[in-house]
Amino acid sequence: MQVLKKHNFGAGPCILPGSVLQQAANAVVNWNDSGLSILEVSHRSPEFESVVLKTQLLIRELLNVPQSYEVLFLQGGASTQFSMVAMNFLQGRACGAYLDTGYFAQKAIKEAKLFGKVAIVASSEDKDYSYIPDHFETPSDAAFLHCTSNNTIEGTEMFSFPETSAPLICDMSSDIFSRTINVRDFDLIYAGAQKNMGPAGMTLVIAKNEFLNSVKHALPSMSDYRVYRDNQSMFNTPPVFSIYVSMLNLLWLREQGGVTGIQLKNHKKSELLYEEIDRNPLFYGTAMPAHRSKMNITFKMHDPSMEAEFLRFAAGHGVVGIKGYRTVGGFRASLYNALPLSSVEFLVQVMQHFEKEKTM
Numbered sequence: 001m002q003v004l005k006k007h008n009f010g011a012g013p014c015i016l017p018g019s020v021l022q023q024a025a026n027a028v029v030n031w032n033d034s035g036l037s038i039l040e041v042s043h044r045s046p047e048f049e050s051v052v053l054k055t056q057l058l059i060r061e062l063l064n065v066p067q068s069y070e071v072l073f074l075q076g077g078a079s080t081q082f083s084m085v086a087m088n089f090l091q092g093r094a095c096g097a098y099l100d101t102g103y104f105a106q107k108a109i110k111e112a113k114l115f116g117k118v119a120i121v122a123s124s125e126d127k128d129y130s131y132i133p134d135h136f137e138t139p140s141d142a143a144f145l146h147c148t149s150n151n152t153i154e155g156t157e158m159f160s161f162p163e164t165s166a167p168l169i170c171d172m173s174s175d176i177f178s179r180t181i182n183v184r185d186f187d188l189i190y191a192g193a194q195k196n197m198g199p200a201g202m203t204l205v206i207a208k209n210e211f212l213n214s215v216k217h218a219l220p221s222m223s224d225y226r227v228y229r230d231n232q233s234m235f236n237t238p239p240v241f242s243i244y245v246s247m248l249n250l251l252w253l254r255e256q257g258g259v260t261g262i263q264l265k266n267h268k269k270s271e272l273l274y275e276e277i278d279r280n281p282l283f284y285g286t287a288m289p290a291h292r293s294k295m296n297i298t299f300k301m302h303d304p305s306m307e308a309e310f311l312r313f314a315a316g317h318g319v320v321g322i323k324g325y326r327t328v329g330g331f332r333a334s335l336y337n338a339l340p341l342s343s344v345e346f347l348v349q350v351m352q353h354f355e356k357e358k359t360m
């Protein structure tokens with residue numbers, strides 16, 4: 001079976017290299033010549049338990065996760081983490097501090113308010129979330145400070161993280177595994193799998209054990225990080241396929257030189273596209289240059305009436321997924337790990353071609 005791919009700049013739900021898709025397809029039909037599909041194998045079987053373990057070990061290796069941190073697999077997407085973080089760490093404590101950097105940060109804030117007091121320490125709403133605020137203070141009694149490392153919709157990314165005495169929690173859904181991080185800077189990291197890890201369905205949580213132990217109150221089992229830790233992420237049926245394909249994808253990432261290797265490639269891809277956006281007289285970037293995301297490149301046209309035409313023109317050349325998010329408009333090209341440099345080079349050519357047509 002041949003895997004056919006367009007130039008897919010979509011923001012999700014899952015962008016994977018062709019080789020991984022091929023292995024995943026084989027495993028759906030006949031996993032490791034077992035005569036069983038990966039979809040029907042028991043999650044309690046030693047074979048699948050070793051998949052879970054291998055995936056956790058790969059994550060530890062690729063992100064250099066210290067032994068004092070747990071690697072957990074949950075469900076419910078990053079959106080469930082918005083409330084789960086608050087249920088675990090906010091209830092009964094003074095306040096949760098939040099950095100408001102965009103759409104998903106706001107969603108996290110909304111959910112947290114259901115469980116306690118929220119202090120918004122800084123917001124970039126004044127300039128349409130086109131930057132990351134860097135001057136703010138965290139209340140001394142904050143239970144944690146929550147931030148979003150990459151703002152998928154607005155196209156901004158944090159290139160340094162706040163130094164704070166409060167435990168730091170970060171939503172890394174759209175840039176985890178795209179660049180090196182120091183896990184020790186954080187007390188809890190969460191990420192929906194479906195950008196750089198694997199198919200939607202699994203949510204990764206990396207948490208300092210000590211931070212998990214600070215929770216003393218009773219919680220519903222499925223909302224209690226300690227339950228996932230104490231049951232090796234198998235308290236209930238885990239998202240088997242998502243974990244398995246994530247394992248395949250992380251093996252692919254290791255072959256790319258790991259996170260350090262992919263970071264160089266991601267840098268090259270984003271530089272190439274930003275250069276064209278800045279050069280081409282038809283387009284302009286929407287995020288402030290110092291805060292431009294390397295994963296989600298947001299841009300618009302000086303003449304908005306041309307945008308629909310450019311979308312059709314790009315689609316006609318096999319470029320898909322570049323329509324901007326509905327609340328923002330314009331374009332968003334997502335350059336996740338699996339997108340090859342050749343696709344970015346192609347998009348740049350398409351933009352140049354369009355420019356020629358319009359300015360001749």
Ligand code: PLP
Nearest residue numbers: 077078079104152171173174192
């Ligand atoms: N946080 C960020 C930064 C995201 O990009 C997304 C989805 O794209 C979410 C949270 C929500 O994730 P989910 O759909 O897994 O709930």
